[in-house]
Amino acid sequence: MAVTDYSGVKESSPRPVSVRDRLVPPMRGGALWGWLGPLFVAVLGGVLRFHNLGHPKAVIFDETYYAKDAYSLIRWLAERTYIQDADKAILAGNTDVFQKCAAVDQCASYVVHPPLGKWMIGVGEWLFGMNPFGWRIAAAVIGTLSILILARVARRMTRSTLLGCFAGLLLALDGLHFVLSRTALLDIFLMFWVLAGFACLVVDRDKARGRLVDWYETAPLTPEGPWLGIRPWRLAAGLCLGAACAVKWSGVFFFVFFIMSWLWDAGARKALGLRSPYTGWITKDVPTGLVAAVAVPALTYVASWTGWFAGDKGWGREWQQATADGPLLFVVRSIGAWVRYHLQVLGFHADLTSSHPYQSEPWSWPLLLRPVAFHYEGKQDVCGAKDCSEAVLGVGTPVIWYGALLALIALIAWYVATRDWRAGAVLLGYAAGWLPWFYFAVKDDRTMFLFYAVPMVPFMVLALTLCAGLLIGPAGASPTRRTVGAAAVGSFALLALINLWWLHPILTAEVIPYTEWKARMLLDKRWI
Missing domain, CATH: 1.10.287 (Helix Hairpins)
Structure with missing residues (x-):
């Protein structure tokens, strides 16, 4: 029976009862397991990251800048200059390492990154002291929380708790994420805020579509559709991405997520069959979206500089x-x-073009061609052999990184064939973390390092997770396909675990014979 059109909605048949399922697919599995599974995986990742966190008792790589800057922020609200051999003094228990100057501005330190990441490091130093554990604990906490966030967002994207836990497990087992979660560098905090912003927008997508369907089912229909309200999850995304910029300016690359979110809005209105979906999108979604994409991040970024504005030592x-x-x-x-x-x-x-022995070009990052040696110390007769090595190598787990390359290629084909929003979102996140660096490599010949790629890692894991879902198949797939697919996915997770276990000694500064350290340099001279 035909339905009379009073609303501007094009309808020639009864409203489809599956409109809610199309726009907001139901979540498989209970809410309890939806939290317990990801929490379990996050705890597992946290145990790995917190174990012996204060080792090595050394200032490794760029901790020499951020640990002292963070402590200075906690004490004086601004970064100050410090004495020569300050690192040795700190490791000996002396924190009085900052220069004393006749004039305030003579002690100010010129730093080139915004302060939020250093404030986060400084909280750990305030709670646990100016020592390796104190300046690393914030990174460990943030790294662990990012595992939980990724597991939850993967669950929401796939509607599967099992796949969400798979994603969280892979992030827990990635070597680069693991090392940066145990090191007081800024990049793990950048990755966290980028991932949190992306997750907020995925939640906002579901919430907005749920409100749209509620309106469709209960309210008088209009050609443009309704205004969907303040949308707190989108505002939260603005805060998170503003915080990413307040850690490192490269966080601005990920503001492309807001364009993605607006396209989701337009697609939802069109999917309902509204007569004027794009008019509704422009008049009702874009204005409030601009508040989240511009005003909230700007305020967040400025707020991160409160210490500089409030004090006189910046x-x-x-x-x-x-x-x-x-x-x-x-x-x-x-x-x-x-x-x-x-x-x-x-x-x-x-103008940052100075040469560094561990610098690398962005094209080489997915192949792990040039990791960064954060720490290396040769020792004698302390490991059951004459020559011993203690190392922290900033490198990803090869099984995950090379597997992700194949998964990303598969996602490109999947997106071209189906326009699946999940594949598009993952590819966009990966591209936002990777492609802009090519511009700086070509234009400015800028000095860059592999660990700049850590914001790409969650999207690599999501690519693997979506492909795992394709292998296992939907709930209605044949038992044989689901069994074989689950076995393949489980085998991949096991390989990733074995790979991390093999690399673990050179990720955690375990003292091992030199021959064992050398055996773990998979690409020989490129890894040394």
Whole structure:
């Protein structure tokens, strides 16, 4: 029987009862297991990351900058210069390593990254002291939480708790994520906020579509559709991506997620058969989306600089000159000094071309051709052999990284064939973390390192997870296919576990014979 059209919605038959299932597919498995499974995997990853976290008792790689800057922020709200051999003094228990200057601005340290990541490191130092455990614990906490977030977002994307746990397990077993979760560098915090922002937008997609279906089923219909409200999950995404920029400016690459989210909105309105879906999208979704994509990240980023604005010890602060001119000019001069500081930093990053023995080009990152040796110390007669090695190598788990290459190629084919939003979202996240670096490599010949790729890792894992779902098949697939697919997916997870176990000694500074360390250098000179 035909339905009379009073609303602007094109209908010639009764409303399909499956519209909710099409727009918001039901989640398989109970809510309890949906939390217990990911939590279990996150705890497993946390145990790996927290075990012997204070070892090596050394300042490894760029911890020499961020550990001291973080401690300075906690004490003085700004980064200060420090004495020569400060690292040795700190490891000996002396934290009085910052220079004492006659004038405030003489002690200010010129730093080239925003402060949020260092504030997060500093919280650990405030709680547990200025020692290796204290400056690494924040990274371990954030690394563990990212496993939980990825497991939950993978579950939401696949509607499968099992696949969500598979994703969390792979992230827990990745070597690069593991090493950065045990090191006081900024990149693990960047990865966390990027992943959190992506997860918030995936949740917002479900919530917005649920509201759209509720309207469709109960309210008088209009050609454009309804306004879907404030959308707190989208605002949370803006906060997270603003926080990513407040850790490292490369977080701005991932603002492309908001374009992805707007396309999801337009697609949802079109899927309902609204007569004017794009008009509704432009008038009802885009304006509030701009608040989340522009205003919230901007406020978050500025808020991360509160210490610099509130104190008088930051680089380029010009405090005395600003305070002498009255409240209004104080604000104006402060903002001007802050902008000039940012222009200085922009120039630094554009001119960062100095050679480094562990630098690498972005094309080589997926192949793990040039890992970064965060720490190496040769020792004698302490490991059952004459020559011993203690190393921390920043490298991904090859089984996961090479498997992800195949999975990403499969996702490209899948997206071209089906336009599945999940494949598109994963490919976009991977591309946002990888492709912009080619511009800087070609234009500026910028110095870059493999660990810059860590924001790509969650999307590599999601690619593997989506392909695992394709192998296992839907619930209605034949038992043989599901059995064979599950066996293949389980075997891959087991290989990843074995691979991490094999690499574990050179990821955690375990003292082993030199011959065993050398055997783990899979690409020989490229890994040394």
